[in-house]
Amino acid sequence: xxxxxxxxxxxxxxxxxxxxxxxxxxxxxxxxxxxxxxxxxxxxxxxxxxxxxxxxxxxxxxxxxxxxxxxxxxxxxxxxxxxxxxxxxxxxxxxxxxxxxxxxxxxx
Numbered sequence: 001x002x003x004x005x006x007x008x009x010x011x012x013x014x015x016x017x018x019x020x021x022x023x024x025x026x027x028x029x030x031x032x033x034x035x036x037x038x039x040x041x042x043x044x045x046x047x048x049x050x051x052x053x054x055x056x057x058x059x060x061x062x063x064x065x066x067x068x069x070x071x072x073x074x075x076x077x078x079x080x081x082x083x084x085x086x087x088x089x090x091x092x093x094x095x096x097x098x099x100x101x102x103x104x105x106x107x108x
Contacts (some may be wrong), residue, residue: 075081
């Protein structure tokens, strides 16, 4: 008899925890849906929505820039690609002027 009572209490506690977790998830979903509808309503009225950048956004941008730099460096190591870029630089006056202006910005 005692075991059945303990088992019933454990089942009741488990059911209560499950219901609390379910209610928490349901409230989170409802709040997100309300927020999304609010943002969409503002957009429909012509407002522009701006979001504050987080550290993760800045970190993603920084990693992307580093990856592009590494990619260009690895491409520069391949001889026929390096020769193509050098010939493109020497033959194209506009590109020549842009690259020279960029390099002069970093000269002392």
